[in-house]
Amino acid sequence: VMGRARDGRLLPHQDARIPDAHGYESFTGCPVxxxxxEFFSLAQCYVSGGNxxxxxCWNSTDLSRVATLRGHNESVTCLAVDANFLFSGSEDGTVLTWNLSVLEGVIGVLDAPEVTLGPTAMxxxxPGATVHAMLMLPSLGFLATCGSDSKVNVWD
Known part of the structure; x- marks a missing residue:
């Protein structure tokens, strides 16, 4: 389980269900x-979005950055993972879809170059609002989003 700090650090915790859990590791590779x-289990990496x-994408073993994904025009406010796909919501009002299956072959490879990916769909x-949160409903094949426009939208 990961938490975030205002100074840009990701703080992994052993168990977030324990109220007095203590951070056991953090890394500062994010400049904002x-x-x-989110956690992408197929490639064992953390995925973070920011200002x-x-x-x-960060290797969960050594916390090195393994991929950079560019496509939003504003801050990335929320993330959701489903199988090989990452969904990202932003202050630009869009949700971008990313195919992360390529990361499965990169994580754990010694001296593998960092991967740069673009979105597969938008x-x-x-529109004109911020995407605040997303919920993946894998059994139904739906993605629900909510935004500053006071709407909840469901996508298939």
């Missing part, structure tokens, strides 16, 4: 405030 974090509109989820 982190607004969202610079960039999404970064949804104009909340």
């Amino acid at each position: 405030e982190i607004l969202a974090v 610079d509109s960039v999404i970064r 949804i104009e989820a909340h």
Whole structure:
């Protein structure tokens, strides 16, 4: 489980269900405030989004950056993972889809170069508003988003 600090650090915790859990490791590779974090289990990496509109993927073993994802025009405010796909919401009102399956072959490879990815699809989820949160409903194949436009939208 990961938490975020206002200074841009991601703070892994052993168990977030324990109220007095103590951070056991942190890393400072992100130059901006982190607004969202998810775990991509197929490649064993953390994914973070922040104020610079960039999404970064971090190796869960050594906390090195393994990928950079660019496509949003504003801050990345929320993330959701489903199988090989990452969904990212932003202050620009869009949800971008990313295919992270390429990361499965990169994580754990000694001296592998950092990967740069672009989005595979874009949804104009909340035009003129900020996407605040997303919920993946894998059994139904839906993605729900909510935004500063006071709407909840469901996408298939």
